[in-house]
Amino acid sequence: MTQVKLKLKKQPNVPLEAESITPDNFAGKNINEIKGLIVYHGKEKEKIGDYFDVSGESSEINDLKIIIEGDLSNIKRIGEKMTSGEIIINGNVGMHVGNQMGGGKILINGNADDWAGAMLKGGELEITGDAGNYIGSAYRGYWKGMENGLIKVKGKVGHESMLWARSSKGAKKFPMLICGGAASFLGIHNHGGTIIVEGDVDRCAGADQAWGTIVIKGKVSRKLPSFKKMGEINEITLPNGDVIKGKFIEYSGDHATKKETNGRLYIAA
Amino acid sequence: MAVRKIKTVYDVVCPFCGTLCDDLEVDVVDNKITEVRNGCQIGTKKFFASNPSEHRYKTPLIKVNGSFKEASWDEALDKAADILVKAKRPLLYGFSSTECEAQSKGVELAEILGAILDNTASVCHGPTILAEQDVGVPTSTLGEYKNRADLVIFWGCNPVHAHPRHLSRYSEFVRGYFRKDGRNDRFIVVIDPRNTHTAQIADLFIQVNPSEDYGLLNAIRAILRGVELDEKEVAGVSMENIKELADKVKSCNFGVIFFGMGLTQSLAHHRNIDAAICLTRELNDHTKFLITPMRGHYNVTGANQVFTWITGYPFSIDFSRGYPRYNPGEFSSVELLLKDQVDASLMVSTDPASNFPAASVKNMFKHPLIAIEPHETPTSVNADIILPPAYAGIECEGTAYRMDSIPLRLRKVKDAPNGLLTDREILERLIEKVKEKKGE
Numbered sequence: 170m171t172q173v174k175l176k177l178k179k180q181p182n183v184p185l186e187a188e189s190i191t192p193d194n195f196a197g198k199n200i201n202e203i204k205g206l207i208v209y210h211g212k213e214k215e216k217i218g219d220y221f222d223v224s225g226e227s228s229e230i231n232d233l234k235i236i237i238e239g240d241l242s243n244i245k246r247i248g249e250k251m252t253s254g255e256i257i258i259n260g261n262v263g264m265h266v267g268n269q270m271g272g273g274k275i276l277i278n279g280n281a282d283d284w285a286g287a288m289l290k291g292g293e294l295e296i297t298g299d300a301g302n303y304i305g306s307a308y309r310g311y312w313k314g315m316e317n318g319l320i321k322v323k324g325k326v327g328h329e330s331m332l333w334a335r336s337s338k339g340a341k342k343f344p345m346l347i348c349g350g351a352a353s354f355l356g357i358h359n360h361g362g363t364i365i366v367e368g369d370v371d372r373c374a375g376a377d378q379a380w381g382t383i384v385i386k387g388k389v390s391r392k393l394p395s396f397k398k399m400g401e402i403n404e405i406t407l408p409n410g411d412v413i414k415g416k417f418i419e420y421s422g423d424h425a426t427k428k429e430t431n432g433r434l435y436i437a438a
Numbered sequence: 439m440a441v442r443k444i445k446t447v448y449d450v451v452c453p454f455c456g457t458l459c460d461d462l463e464v465d466v467v468d469n470k471i472t473e474v475r476n477g478c479q480i481g482t483k484k485f486f487a488s489n490p491s492e493h494r495y496k497t498p499l500i501k502v503n504g505s506f507k508e509a510s511w512d513e514a515l516d517k518a519a520d521i522l523v524k525a526k527r528p529l530l531y532g533f534s535s536t537e538c539e540a541q542s543k544g545v546e547l548a549e550i551l552g553a554i555l556d557n558t559a560s561v562c563h564g565p566t567i568l569a570e571q572d573v574g575v576p577t578s579t580l581g582e583y584k585n586r587a588d589l590v591i592f593w594g595c596n597p598v599h600a601h602p603r604h605l606s607r608y609s610e611f612v613r614g615y616f617r618k619d620g621r622n623d624r625f626i627v628v629i630d631p632r633n634t635h636t637a638q639i640a641d642l643f644i645q646v647n648p649s650e651d652y653g654l655l656n657a658i659r660a661i662l663r664g665v666e667l668d669e670k671e672v673a674g675v676s677m678e679n680i681k682e683l684a685d686k687v688k689s690c691n692f693g694v695i696f697f698g699m700g701l702t703q704s705l706a707h708h709r710n711i712d713a714a715i716c717l718t719r720e721l722n723d724h725t726k727f728l729i730t731p732m733r734g735h736y737n738v739t740g741a742n743q744v745f746t747w748i749t750g751y752p753f754s755i756d757f758s759r760g761y762p763r764y765n766p767g768e769f770s771s772v773e774l775l776l777k778d779q780v781d782a783s784l785m786v787s788t789d790p791a792s793n794f795p796a797a798s799v800k801n802m803f804k805h806p807l808i809a810i811e812p813h814e815t816p817t818s819v820n821a822d823i824i825l826p827p828a829y830a831g832i833e834c835e836g837t838a839y840r841m842d843s844i845p846l847r848l849r850k851v852k853d854a855p856n857g858l859l860t861d862r863e864i865l866e867r868l869i870e871k872v873k874e875k876k877g878e
Contacts, residue, residue, distance in 0.1 A: 182526065354706070397668055426716075
């Protein structure tokens with residue numbers, strides 16, 4: 170596997186939009202060509218070379234790994250719409266990291282800001298720190314959020330994570346979020362997404378869920394009244410076939426959207 | 439003794455709140471407003487505030503070494519254009535208390551500058567718009583409610599104080615074509631954490647726990663679907679009362695929900711509206727039901743309309759790429775200022791310094807600030823340049839949109855003092871200056 174290394178050399182004054190940093194754009198280009206790719210600084214067009222030291226060598230997309238060093242919390246849209254290859258970010262990263270990505274892998278050794286992995290269509294996004302609001306969500310006004318792929322967050326995720334997630338059994342697409350904890354409205358308007366939370370969750374989890382599975386291994390600060398208790402179970406089979414063992418209380422819902430629903434919320438007993 | 443001539447202007451549209459009453463009568467003597475008839479307390483006050491006073495700016499002002507110096511229009515506009523052209527990420531905010539013609543000029547300026555364009559919906563009914571974009575909205579004009587509604591719900595709003603003539607013109611006391619007996623033909627429900635003056639004259643008051651409206655909406659929706667819930671009480675309201683309310687809303691002929699900032703700006707924000715709209719939609723399985731937001735500023739609806747028909751988006755628009763992009767939470771004023779991502783701002787007929795969080799106001803004052811503002815406000819006194827306009831709707835004509843998106847023509851009742859320019863003229867001249875500096 171070949172590597173391209175980017176090292177941040179100066180902080181932008183206003184957020185930098187760097188959707189050009191993807192394996193798709195770097196593939197087959199030499200270092201000078203990569204340095205010349207465009208990034209947006211406010212209303213001005215600037216170049217990757219203005220902000221990063223670039224080293225290493227590029228190759229075919231499937232064989233390409235991009236490693237980025239530095240505090241990127243003011244840099245947005247890294248890995249946007251990438252389809253293959255790998256990005257490793259050592260540091261915090263700004264909004265929209267890996268949004269609409271279709272394949273490949275992004276690993277963030279730090280925290281991610283809002284809309285990380287928004288409308289993900291495939292691939293894997295891993296965050297070792299916390300994530301902001303709207304992780305794996307639909308953008309404003311869209312009815313299709315995350316459609317496939319996997320997001321893993323070690324820490325907590327923010328509000329309205331996995332908004333409008335959509336799965337498809339026929340096409341074997343099972344969007345999935347695994348996180349350490351979550352703020353309010355986790356999995357709102359869920360249409361088949363799978364969410365597993367290792368820790369606690371704030372109010373209104375699963376609001377307006379039409380179908381889908383939410384597993385909470387910790388506590389819930391306030392459960393919505395429209396979820397009805399079905400009973401206690403010892404193991405959960407997820408839509409993709411995986412099994413989770415442990416004592417859970419099974420609730421059906423959200424009954425505010427449907428009288429009969431196969432939406433499920435499991436909370437540790 | 440000199441003869442004082444009274445000029446009376448009839449059918450004046452009141453430029454205060456979103457109700458946009460259009461039946462005011464205003465007396466003017468020597469270019470001073472002496473009497474306003476038919477107006478409410480707050481609307482009348484605005485007309486009188488346009489009279490000359492020590493609070494009103496008479497010429498453009500530029501801050502030099504910490505104190506304001508009078509300047510010519512040309513000098514002030516030139517300096518303002520300079521600031522805006524040099525900024526990397528300027529913010530244009532406000533626009534809700536001015537006429538649509540000025541708003542469209544604001545969009546033009548933002549596009550030329552590659553700026554961020556936002557209006558006050560960002561901090562009031564922005565959540566309403568987000569919810570409408572997510573789930574749509576079944577709505578109607580106020581005249582329809584006046585003539586047909588026999589059940590009116592006020593949720594998280596207090597029109598007795600905020601929209602004083604709404605009740606007598608459209609929603610509670612007024613006699614409609616099918617509601618001949620006025621108040622007696624309507625059942626009024628108020629849902630609010632506080633026992634407001636609107637609640638005190640209602641037929642049914644439901645006191646919900648603060649910030650728990652989402653749970654209540656959620657429970658009503660489930661009950662309407664015939665689901666038996668496990669809970670005995672939701673958001674401080676007993677299950678019997680919720681069932682009673684559900685029966686009531688199902689059995690009316692024509693119902694309407696009016697909601698205010700009690701829903702949009704309490705904990706669940708746009709999700710409250712999302713649920714309220716879904717509830718309204720589902721109620722149409724049983725009867726006729728509609729929903730309308732109680733918009734605050736008289737032309738905030740217009741700002742959303744104008745921005746949408748020009749750019750495609752109602753607020754929080756970024757022009758930095760040359761084309762409009764939309765993302766509240768990323769391009770909305772409060773968030774941008776909190777993160778200190780703006781390096782100059784132009785405030786058009788608004789006072790963010792008294793409404794925004796302190797941390798964001800602090801960041802706003804760190805960078806150059808231009809205020810188009812007729813009065814002394816916390817924002818204007820901290821500005822670097824003040825461009826005083828004529829009062830839209832009092833000293834110049836224009837178009838404004840009522841809360842139900844009905845456009846009405848504002849009237850001019852008197853002349854602006856000192857030949858002050860209107861908001862539209864100021865923005866037009868600013869556009870010319872900016873174009874000059876950019877060499878276009």
